[in-house]
Amino acid sequence: MPGGSTPQKFDVIVVGAGPAGSAAAYLLAKKGFKVLVIERGRGAGSKELYGGRVYAAPLREVWPELDKEAPIHRWVRKERISVVNGETVATIEYTASKPVSFTAYLPELAGWMAKKAEEAGALLVDEVRVDEIIVENGKIVGVRSGDDRVYADVVIDAEGANRLLLEKLGMVERASPENLAVGVKEVIKIGGKNIEERFGLEPGEGLAWVLVGVTSGAPGGGFIYTFKDTVSLGVVVHLRGAIKAIESGAFTDHVYKLVEGLRIHPYFRKLWADGDIVEYGAHLTIEGGLSFMPKKLVAPGFVIIGDAAGLLLNTGYTIRGVDFAVYSGKLAAEAVEEAFNKGGPTEENLKVYEEKLRDSFVYKELVKHRGIEKVMKDPDFFTKYPAMLTLTLGKLFEGEYEEPTILEALLSSAREAGVPLLSSLLKLLWVVRRL
Ligand SMILES: Cc1cc2nc3c(=O)[nH]c(=O)nc-3n(C[C@H](O)[C@H](O)[C@H](O)COP(=O)(O)OP(=O)(O)OC[C@H]3O[C@@H](n4cnc5c(N)ncnc54)[C@H](O)[C@@H]3O)c2cc1C
Numbered sequence: 001m002p003g004g005s006t007p008q009k010f011d012v013i014v015v016g017a018g019p020a021g022s023a024a025a026y027l028l029a030k031k032g033f034k035v036l037v038i039e040r041g042r043g044a045g046s047k048e049l050y051g052g053r054v055y056a057a058p059l060r061e062v063w064p065e066l067d068k069e070a071p072i073h074r075w076v077r078k079e080r081i082s083v084v085n086g087e088t089v090a091t092i093e094y095t096a097s098k099p100v101s102f103t104a105y106l107p108e109l110a111g112w113m114a115k116k117a118e119e120a121g122a123l124l125v126d127e128v129r130v131d132e133i134i135v136e137n138g139k140i141v142g143v144r145s146g147d148d149r150v151y152a153d154v155v156i157d158a159e160g161a162n163r164l165l166l167e168k169l170g171m172v173e174r175a176s177p178e179n180l181a182v183g184v185k186e187v188i189k190i191g192g193k194n195i196e197e198r199f200g201l202e203p204g205e206g207l208a209w210v211l212v213g214v215t216s217g218a219p220g221g222g223f224i225y226t227f228k229d230t231v232s233l234g235v236v237v238h239l240r241g242a243i244k245a246i247e248s249g250a251f252t253d254h255v256y257k258l259v260e261g262l263r264i265h266p267y268f269r270k271l272w273a274d275g276d277i278v279e280y281g282a283h284l285t286i287e288g289g290l291s292f293m294p295k296k297l298v299a300p301g302f303v304i305i306g307d308a309a310g311l312l313l314n315t316g317y318t319i320r321g322v323d324f325a326v327y328s329g330k331l332a333a334e335a336v337e338e339a340f341n342k343g344g345p346t347e348e349n350l351k352v353y354e355e356k357l358r359d360s361f362v363y364k365e366l367v368k369h370r371g372i373e374k375v376m377k378d379p380d381f382f383t384k385y386p387a388m389l390t391l392t393l394g395k396l397f398e399g400e401y402e403e404p405t406i407l408e409a410l411l412s413s414a415r416e417a418g419v420p421l422l423s424s425l426l427k428l429l430w431v432v433r434r435l
Pocket residue numbers: 015016017018019020021038039040041044045046047048049050051052053054055128129130131158159160161165182183184236283284285286305306307308311312319320321322323325
């Protein structure tokens with residue numbers, strides 16, 4: 001258990017009041033640890049931009065009261081995946097028997113999580129940026145912000161994807177465009193009744209919609225999520241792909257034009273007709289995955305959680321970020337408590353965090369889907385294959401007199417889209433094993 005602390009010294013300092021930091025702070029404060037959370041933004045979650053869908057089960061393990069208390073907008077019952085090629089759109093829809101995820105605004109959700117941590121006894125200081133993690137005699141002992149220094153037995157790094165502090169510590173390299181994506185989104189207010197009518201939803205139900213073929217050929221995709229009375233639509237583009245697309249002339253404008261293209265697309269625009277754009281944002285995000293994980297997640301007196309630890313999985317049809325972050329915060333809290341019980345937060349004692357993470361669904365998911373980043377970087381998946389699919393469907397459904405067989409339609413569409421069938425089939429098999 002925590003030792004005797006002076007007012008300037010805490011048992012644990014958590015850097016960042018995102019989902020990861022607040023989960024760790026909440027659980028540790030509940031156990032009686034003296035916890036300080038430092039957040040550079042105004043309020044928790046104020047600097048974040050994300051899509052909008054969160055998987056509930058890992059969060060319930062931290063906050064069993066989640067369903068009753070959290071600022072949940074809609075429970076996702078409908079999943080849609082659309083392939084867009086110019087004005088043609090092919091869509092698959094799935095209605096789930098029971099919803100396992102919900103939509104929420106991240107600032108509201110992160111605000112709720114941070115409030116829970118404060119109620120449990122953690123001290124949250126916002127509008128303060130940590131400039132440096134203090135190392136003394138090979139051990140992490142606290143943080144510095146400007147001229148102020150605060151000390152703790154353990155510092156938990158929950159700074160999110162930009163990892164400037166980890167970079168300063170020499171624990172990670174600067175992220176390159178290979179590991180980054182840029183997301184741009186708009187939120188349009190159309191009212192709850194319109195959402196339910198236009199998206200075919202029952203009251204309280206939500207929809208998550210993934211779009212392929214809306215990134216002007218650059219690796220990436222689009223998303224649409226329904227909230228209480230707003231819809232969020234956005235596009236995420238792999239940064240290296242975006243740079244290449246700009247160089248090749250495929251993008252002649254800024255990435256935000258892609259979202260505008262989606263907003264005014266003839267198939268989609270009626271969904272938010274007469275709505276007001278109430279929010280707009282752009283943000284860099286990590287691609288996540290094992291290749292983005294620091295070699296070590298612990299050091300003497302130090303633990304790394306959430307996006308900072310690379311714990312994000314984007315399969316192309318789902319993004320698991322918030323739940324992974326929260327779960328890693330939970331595992332870190334357990335590990336810190338065990339380390340104190342074993343005599344102190346030495347690197348050896350904190351290693352139990354790495355072990356717990358390796359045994360958890362988070363790491364197993366990342367291992368199972370490893371290599372998926374490669375798909376995200378292959379332009380064929382965002383140009384040729386969508387074109388082949390929509391051309392095939394066009395041939396099957398738009399013949400005025402004659403209809404080809406499915407095989408004829410497929411073969412001629414593959415030729416037109418420039419898809420070599422055998423090598424593509426092998427590539428698709430490789431991908432399907434990792435999705
Ligand atoms: C465009 C986009 C779409 C996404 N869509 C989804 C989605 O639909 N579902 C999903 O589950 N996930 C999604 N994600 C991922 C999700 O947002 C992250 O995985 C999640 O927020 C990670 O939580 P975290 O606590 O690790 O980091 P963050 O949420 O980034 O929190 C880090 C916090 O640390 C603070 N901070 C950073 N540096 C300092 C410092 N030096 N001093 C003090 N404070 C600091 C930041 O201000 C921030 O509040 C998306 C991300 C993006 C960018």
